Structures are given as structure tokens and as C-alpha cells.
Amino acid sequence: QLQLQESGPRLVKASETLTLTCTVSGGSVTSSTYYWAWIRQPPGKGLEWIGSVFYSGSGYYNPSLRSRVTMSVDTSNNQFSLKLISVTAADTAVYFCARQSWFWFFDLWGRGTLVNVSS
Amino acid sequence: QSALTQPASVSGSPGQSITISCTGTTSDVGGYNYVSWYQQHAGKAPKLMIYDVSDRPSGISNRFSGSKSGNTASLTISGLQGEDEADYYCSSYTSSSTLVFGGGTKVTVL
Numbered sequence: 001q002l003q004l005q006e007s008g009p010r011l012v013k014a015s016e017t018l019t020l021t022c023t024v025s026g027g028s029v030t031s032s033t034y035y036w037a038w039i040r041q042p043p044g045k046g047l048e049w050i051g052s053v054f055y056s057g058s059g060y061y062n063p064s065l066r067s068r069v070t071m072s073v074d075t076s077n078n079q080f081s082l083k084l085i086s087v088t089a090a091d092t093a094v095y096f097c098a099r100q101s102w103f104w105f106f107d108l109w110g111r112g113t114l115v116n117v118s119s
Numbered sequence: 120q121s122a123l124t125q126p127a128s129v130s131g132s133p134g135q136s137i138t139i140s141c142t143g144t145t146s147d148v149g150g151y152n153y154v155s156w157y158q159q160h161a162g163k164a165p166k167l168m169i170y171d172v173s174d175r176p177s178g179i180s181n182r183f184s185g186s187k188s189g190n191t192a193s194l195t196i197s198g199l200q201g202e203d204e205a206d207y208y209c210s211s212y213t214s215s216s217t218l219v220f221g222g223g224t225k226v227t228v229l
Contacts, residue, residue: 106167
């Protein structure tokens with residue numbers, strides 16, 4: 001049973017870089033049939049797709065975040081990661097990692113991790 | 120890209136059927152059959168309920184069904200049960216090779 005687990009700091013200072021890692025267990029991040037995605041949810045608000053990355057490193061990003069986002073895959077550790085630069089309070093959210101099919105749906109999700117941006 | 124439009128809330132009595140709409144444009148919902156629906160209970164991760172407009176993943180009750188007409192997709196929950204009380208989100212692939220979510224609908228079982 002494939003599982004996803006987010007990890008990273010719970011608190012980030014404004015203007016700094018948010019870095020999160022998602023560890024994939026029970027399966028391989030090098031699967032040729034899936035992308036790996038990040039989705040976030042500000043407290044009390046809806047879901048926002050951040051971006052999706054293939055194990056080769058190619059990916060797609062939300063246009064509203066593209067200039068600040070980098071996503072990558074670490075095949076040796078079976079992980080993928082998210083870097084978001086120049087964070088503000090608006091980036092405070094629960095961040096989910098997820099497995100994405102070629103047909104743009106998310107069939108497996110991590111439990112999510114709340115990241116607070118402090119001023 | 121703009122979020123897909125969903126009603127903020129929908130309610131129904133146990134046993135009834137309810138339908139949640141998800142309206143987009145020809146550049147997303149209307150242009151592709153890559154619409155999916157997610158159920159999210161409070162404090163939990165979303166759960167895939169419907170993909171490719173109307174397909175159900177293994178293990179999802181057939182009380183949940185999806186459809187699409189033009190630029191509007193719909194999720195119908197039949198035989199409403201207390202456990203169905205949750206937030207529901209639609210999502211769609213877009214012509215820009217991105218993905219957009221709806222704003223979410225809170226379902227209340229009366």
C-alpha cells in the first residue's frame with residue numbers, strides 16, 4: 001500500500017524559503033505512470049494546486065506561483081520536494097503532497113502539514 | 120486561472136439525493152473530460168470520489184455519481200447518509216496544462 005508523508009518546518013519567517021519533502025513508501029517515485037503533486041489549503045479556505053513533477057524533473061506549475069516555486073524528485077531517497085521562496089503570511093496553509101495520474105486526478109494524498117509564516 | 124464555481128453549501132435529509140454543480144469554461148470543464156471530485160472531512164486529507172467526470176475509484180460507493188453538460192460538471196450523492204457530511208471539491212485540467220479546483224461546497228445532512 002503506497003503511502004505519502006510530508007515533512008519540513010512548521011514555522012517559516014516571512015521573506016524566507018519554505019521547503020517541504022514528501023516521502024513515498026510502499027512504491028517508487030520513479031513510476032512512469034504518475035506525477036507527484038503539491039496542493040495547499042489556507043486555514044478555513046479551499047484547495048489550491050501548486051504544481052506537479054515527473055520523476056525526470058519535468059513539471060507543471062500554477063501560473064500564480066510559478067515564479068516562486070521549484071519542485072524536484074530525489075530518486076535515491078524516494079522523495080519529492082517543494083521549495084517556495086519569498087514567503088508571506090498568505091502562504092500559511094496546510095500543504096499536502098499527492099500522487100497524480102496522467103489524467104490529472106489525485107488518487108493518493110499525504111495527511112498534510114500545517115506551515116505557518118511568521119512576520 | 121480562475122477557480123471553478125461551486126455553491127458554498129448544499130443540504131439534504133437522510134435518504135435524499137443532492138447535486139453539487141461545478142461551473143467552468145470551455146478552457147477547462149467544457150473542454151476536457153478530466154474532471155474529478157474530492158471529499159474532505161474536517162481536519163483530514165481530501166479523498167478522491169470521482170475521476171474522468173464519472174468514473175468511481177475502487178471502494179467508492181455507487182451512491183456517488185458524476186456527470187457533465189457543457190461547462191458544468193455535477194456530483195450527485197444519492198441516499199444521503201450522515202457520513203456524507205463533508206466539504207466537496209471539484210477540479211479540472213485546463214488548456215494551459217494546469218489544474219484548477221473549485222471553491223468547495225459544504226454538504227450538510229439535516
